[in-house]
Amino acid sequence: MSESLLQVEDLHVWFDLEDGGELHAVQGVNLSLDPGERLGLVGESGCGKTTTALAIMGLLPPNASVSGRVLLEGVDILAGGEEAIRPHRWVDVAIVFQGAMNAMNPVRTVGQQIVEALELHNRAKGVKARARTAELLEAVGIPAGRATRYPHELSGGMRQRAAIAMALACNPKVLIADEPTTALDVMVQAQILELLDGLCRDFGLALILVTHDLPVVAQLCNRCAVMYAGEIVERGRLEAIYHTPGHPYSRMLFAASPDLAGLGEPVISIPGAPPRLDRRIEGCPFRPRCDSSFEACTVRPRLEPLAADHDAACHLNTKVPA
Amino acid sequence: MRGTDYVLKRVGFAIVTVFVAVTINFVLFRLAPGDAVTNLSRVPHATPQLRHALEVQFGLDKSKWQQYVIYLKQLAHGNLGISYTNQQPVSTNLRDKLINTLPMVTLGTVFAIVFGTFTGVIAAWRRGTKAERATVFSALGFYAMPTQWLGLMLIIIFAGVLPTGGMTNEFLLDPPFWTHVRDLASHIFLPALTLGLVLYGEYTLIVRSAMLETLGEDYILTARAKGLKPRTIVRKHALRNALLPITTLIALSLGYIVAGAILVEIVFSWPGIGSAVNDAVHQRDYPMLQGAFLVLTVSVIFFNLVADLLYFRLDPRITE
Numbered sequence: 127m128s129e130s131l132l133q134v135e136d137l138h139v140w141f142d143l144e145d146g147g148e149l150h151a152v153q154g155v156n157l158s159l160d161p162g163e164r165l166g167l168v169g170e171s172g173c174g175k176t177t178t179a180l181a182i183m184g185l186l187p188p189n190a191s192v193s194g195r196v197l198l199e200g201v202d203i204l205a206g207g208e209e210a211i212r213p214h215r216w217v218d219v220a221i222v223f224q225g226a227m228n229a230m231n232p233v234r235t236v237g238q239q240i241v242e243a244l245e246l247h248n249r250a251k252g253v254k255a256r257a258r259t260a261e262l263l264e265a266v267g268i269p270a271g272r273a274t275r276y277p278h279e280l281s282g283g284m285r286q287r288a289a290i291a292m293a294l295a296c297n298p299k300v301l302i303a304d305e306p307t308t309a310l311d312v313m314v315q316a317q318i319l320e321l322l323d324g325l326c327r328d329f330g331l332a333l334i335l336v337t338h339d340l341p342v343v344a345q346l347c348n349r350c351a352v353m354y355a356g357e358i359v360e361r362g363r364l365e366a367i368y369h370t371p372g373h374p375y376s377r378m379l380f381a382a383s384p385d386l387a388g389l390g391e392p393v394i395s396i397p398g399a400p401p402r403l404d405r406r407i408e409g410c411p412f413r414p415r416c417d418s419s420f421e422a423c424t425v426r427p428r429l430e431p432l433a434a435d436h437d438a439a440c441h442l443n444t445k446v447p448a
Numbered sequence: 449m450r451g452t453d454y455v456l457k458r459v460g461f462a463i464v465t466v467f468v469a470v471t472i473n474f475v476l477f478r479l480a481p482g483d484a485v486t487n488l489s490r491v492p493h494a495t496p497q498l499r500h501a502l503e504v505q506f507g508l509d510k511s512k513w514q515q516y517v518i519y520l521k522q523l524a525h526g527n528l529g530i531s532y533t534n535q536q537p538v539s540t541n542l543r544d545k546l547i548n549t550l551p552m553v554t555l556g557t558v559f560a561i562v563f564g565t566f567t568g569v570i571a572a573w574r575r576g577t578k579a580e581r582a583t584v585f586s587a588l589g590f591y592a593m594p595t596q597w598l599g600l601m602l603i604i605i606f607a608g609v610l611p612t613g614g615m616t617n618e619f620l621l622d623p624p625f626w627t628h629v630r631d632l633a634s635h636i637f638l639p640a641l642t643l644g645l646v647l648y649g650e651y652t653l654i655v656r657s658a659m660l661e662t663l664g665e666d667y668i669l670t671a672r673a674k675g676l677k678p679r680t681i682v683r684k685h686a687l688r689n690a691l692l693p694i695t696t697l698i699a700l701s702l703g704y705i706v707a708g709a710i711l712v713e714i715v716f717s718w719p720g721i722g723s724a725v726n727d728a729v730h731q732r733d734y735p736m737l738q739g740a741f742l743v744l745t746v747s748v749i750f751f752n753l754v755a756d757l758l759y760f761r762l763d764p765r766i767t768e
Contacts, residue, residue, distance in 0.1 A: 185673055188575075212675050220673070223670065227666040228666040231667040232667070232765060233688050233689055234685075242684075292674075
């Protein structure tokens with residue numbers, strides 16, 4: 127049925143907690159990504175965005191248990207465990223981590239770390255690998271000579287560019303960018319976004335952009351999935367969600383973002399915090415913070431189609447006008 | 449240039465530290481109650497003339513300041529004084545003792561570094577498994593054992609199988625070379641093992657915690673995402689970073705080993721510098737003690753310097 131490049135089906139992630147409890151971080155996520163498509167995965171902190179991204183690459187820590195399927199061109203890459211997914215990493219799916227992270231090994235040069243990826247997956251060896259590294263660095267706007275520098279000798283923006291160059295080393299089909307511009311200043315942010323935009327076009331990459339920053343999504347993505355409390359509460363084309371949000375959370379999220387709300391309109395904040403995921407959630411998880419909840423919300427809503435390529439999980443959409 | 453500046457600074461710092469240590473060493477022994485003269489003039493009817501003659505002989509009639517200058521001058525010439533007990537130059541005595549100590553201590557230390565690093569890495573890598581618990585438990589056990597007690601236990605276990613004291617079999621007169629080596633090896637085994645086991649516990653724990661910390665770093669996640677095998681990640685990404693704190697700690701503890709061998713050497717009657725310090729204390733052999741202290745402090749400072757230089761070599765982030 128699927129000609130999708132990447133398809134996530136009914137993904138659940140639980141973390142075993144130290145005290146013996148369990149945290150249900152991702153609760154049945156379904157996603158699909160077509161070649162060249164750019165999907166924004168948005169939501170507040172602790173909603174399972176990053177966990178979903180890491181689960182797709184099988185990178186969760188040992189205390190996590192995962193169920194569901196991740197189909198890459200129709201093949202379930204999670205089914206065979208660590209050994210089976212390893213050949214897909216970086217070759218098919220690569221990831222760029224948060225700018226603030228120490229994503230590069232401090233005691234090895236930037237070039238060595240890119241060459242390592244090339245040699246590991248037999249893309250190039252020795253001199254050729256170094257030449258390819260120079261090309262990659264130039265492609266992200268870093269002078270090729272910087273390959274011999276250590277990560278700490280580069281600025282934050284440069285480091286992030288280098289991380290992107292490293293992610294592109296093996297021409298992946300899917301690039302996951304996890305908060306790629308967080309912790310960078312606004313000018314550098316804009317440059318990185320522009321770079322990602324151009325690279326996705328030039329390399330024909332499909333992009334999953336994990337962020338809490340809606341303007342970033344607006345700039346880079348054509349589709350969007352809004353996550354709340356470990357599940358997707360709305361997904362569809364970005365314009366559709368922006369103009370006709372099918373979930374109060376999406377509506378409030380957009381209203382809470384100054385750039386998109388437009389000048390003159392007051393920026394709102396959503397009261398409260400997302401629910402704790404180490405307890406069972408009864409009814410709609412957004413109910414305590416929702417401004418339009420009603421009786422039906424004691425039952426957990428399911429993701430239902432609103433229009434073509436636009437789904438939302440909210441009882442308001444099926445509410446019969448009294 | 450990043451290298452030379454740093455090295456010069458560190459070496460200069462080490463030299464200053466040695467100088468300070470020498471000075472403290474000098475002052476410390478002037479503060480100690482009693483001197484050579486009171487000790488030697490305890491003969492009946494010691495006349496003030498005898499006393500004075502002795503003071504002149506030992507240079508104690510001069511001011512403390514002059515004594516200090518003389519001490520430094522002699523030290524610069526490698527003269528550490530004459531031992532009270534065997535009337536030999538202290539430097540010769542210390543050299544002979546160090547030659548005995550070094551092979552034993554080196555053997556134990558190398559054992560501890562090799563096995564401690566190995567089991568520490570395994571414990572961190574196999575976190576939460578039985579292998580980790582067993583390693584940590586045994587490492588804690590060895591680390592917590594008093595050195596002398598462990599030595600005595602090994603003597604009880606191996607008595608009759610291996611020699612339990614001394615460095616050579618005194619009854620072997622003029623043995624052929626290989627017999628001598630075998631004899632030496634059998635004598636060195638237990639003291640080196642005792643020292644090695646205690647250090648092994650310490651190093652395992654240090655390596656394990658350094659590795660655990662490193663394995664939690666972001667770049668380890670990147671390495672996994674790149675598709676590297678766990679073994680490669682440990683070898684190429686984790687170990688090198690974990691080695692940074694490990695190098696320092698091991699180099700620092702090496703400095704104390706010479707001093708720390710005292711207990712082992714006494715238990716096994718090993719004729720090394722540790723036993724020499726012990727004897728010198730009992731015999732109030734001040735020049736010998738002073739010399740031994742000097743050797744110990746210089747070795748600590750030296751290994752500190754080694755640690756600094758190694759750290760610089762391993763971590764490109766250090767610029768000064």
